[in-house]
Amino acid sequence: MNDAITEGLSRLLDGDLDPGEAREMERALAADPGLRDELAALTRVRSALQALAASELAPPGLDARIGPLRHGSESSRPGRRVRWLAAAAAVALGVTVGVQVLQRPPSVVPAVLTVQAPLAAGGEEDALGSSGAPPPSPAVRPEAAPFPEAGAASPPLRERAGLPPGPADEAPDGLAADADTQSALAPSTMGEPGGRGGPPAAASKLGRSLSAGDGYDGRSAAGDRVAAGRLLVFMGSDTAWQDFEPRAASVPGRHAVRVRVAGGVVRQVWPVWKPLAAPFDSLQASELVVGLAIPGVPDGDYAGEVVIEGPSPPTG
Amino acid sequence: MDFEELYQRFRQPVWRLARRLAGSEEEAFDLCQEIFLRVWRGLPGFRGEAQLSTWVFQIAWNHLRAHRKRQGRRGAVPVAAAGDARVLLEQLPDPRPDPERGAAAAEALALVAAALARLPEHFRVVVWLRDGEGLSYEQIATVLGVPVGTVRSRLARARALLRTVVG
Incomplete structure (x- = not known):
């Protein structure tokens, strides 16, 4: 089929042909069943795209992100917020002092699902570690303002954690006027190796951080790491998290999930739908944190993230 | 129109x-925020010479395009020659049904989204603005800053490429 006919059919579909062109095309259609099939296929393409448009909804977190603009204030304009969260959470194998750099919106999920192999079978206790219920998240602040000044509470937290200034300290709380400046200050996409907005230089007694943006792929120093995991639950402008001990076979990486919390416990975790993701692998990763106690988080569904750091699973 | 009304109207598009x-979704989230900040800043100067939807999409497209340029990425698919349909077709997903995955609607949409993502950007944006968002040829031409004839030809090509998957 030549380009002129292809374009003619496309324009016919949109009613873009002038009367003469339309008559000519209709004659051609009447004489050629193949052409009619082609037109029907193009109609299906349009319907499919319309269905796709209807199925895609902006994440609820966008409203919060745009909130200051909607209320007429640029002074507290939304931006790529930089939030330092200090955590001291006991896990089965020791104490992790980590700093979480969250420069991403609450309901946004990382781009890359890095699960590559199934996890070992086992009960919830195994997933949660032998220490029983993990300590509560220190970061639950349900009443927090929608757009707290970035870093307002961060320096004390960071000082308490004994951490040096991180690269995100210089980032503004809002969008810079200049696009390039925005880009330069912007955090990397979660899961992107080598991106900006990585973890502070010092993070953990275990020699690793569960911070966002570190691009950890689980391949480096796999043999000398102690497995650790963290579930983050993004609640509007707040974040809660719990550390847990993943199973040995858990695949390191960052896993975007949706989290259902009821009665202070994570009841269900499911992967964020990705057209090209391997759904079963990511589901297996999510099973790790089901049943994890996360007190202080109101019942509901949230965006979340499972970060697993530790030895790579056996290969081959 | 105040910003809140505009936001409610154009948030989804x-x-x-x-x-x-x-x-990624994450990148889209950030980009959305930046686009609406630009819209917010530009709204007082909007005098209605263009349709509001065209104006908003134009801001969005310009920002998205600039972002892509900064990233040094042109399109999802490396295309030796933009007009070489055969090269593109080979890179589109296999349209044959996968018996293991079934024919659930979500998966069908995933296939569409994946096929769309593999189109070169200049095809993808045209077919999306037309079929996904319902803009007219003239509106698309204004948004993209190209002649209407270019919109027609790109749209036809984009649909023809997608047809191999969806049709």
């Missing part, structure tokens, strides 16, 4: 466009 052109 801008998100969808960003989603079509961004590499």
Whole structure:
């Protein structure tokens, strides 16, 4: 089929042909069943795209992100917020002092699902570690303002954690006027190796951080790491998290999930739908944190993230 | 029109466009925020010479395109020659049904989204603005800053490419 006919059919579909062109095309259609099939296929393409448009909804977190603009204030304009969260959470194998750099919106999920192999079978206790219920998240602040000044509470937290200034300290709380400046200050996409907005230089007694943006792929120093995991639950402008001990076979990486919390416990975790993701692998990763106690988080569904750091699973 | 009204009206379309052109949901989220900040800043100067939807999409497209340029990425698919349909067709997903995955609607949409993502950006944005968002040829031409004839030809090519998957 030549380009002129292809374009003619496309324009016919949109009613873009002038009367003469339309008559000519209709004659051609009447004489050629193949052409009619082609037109029907193009109609299906349009319907499919319309269905796709209807199925895609902006994440609820966008409203919060745009909130200051909607209320007429640029002074507290939304931006790529930089939030330092200090955590001291006991896990089965020791104490992790980590700093979480969250420069991403609450309901946004990382781009890359890095699960590559199934996890070992086992009960919830195994997933949660032998220490029983993990300590509560220190970061639950349900009443927090929608757009707290970035870093307002961060320096004390960071000082308490004994951490040096991180690269995100210089980032503004809002969008810079200049696009390039925005880009330069912007955090990397979660899961992107080598991106900006990585973890502070010092993070953990275990020699690793569960911070966002570190691009950890689980391949480096796999043999000398102690497995650790963290579930983050993004609640509007707040974040809660719990550390847990993943199973040995858990695949390191960052896993975007949706989290259902009821009665202070994570009841269900499911992967964020990705057209090209391997759904079963990511589901297996999510099973790790089901049943994890996360007190202080109101019942509901949230965006979340499972970060697993530790030895790579056996290969081959 | 105040910003809140505008935001409510264009929140979904801008998100969808960003989603079509961004590499990830996360990136789309940030881009959406930046687009609406630009819209917010530009709204006082909007005098209605263009349709509001055209104006908003134009801001969105310009920002998304600039973002892509900064990233040094042109399109999802490396295309030796933009007009070489055969090269593109080979890179589109296999349209044959996968018996293991079934024919659930979500998966069908996933296939469409994946096929769309593999189109070169200049095809993808045209077919999305037309079929996904319902803009007219003239509106699309204004948004993209190209002649209407270019919109027609790109749209036809984009549909023909998608037809191999969806049709």
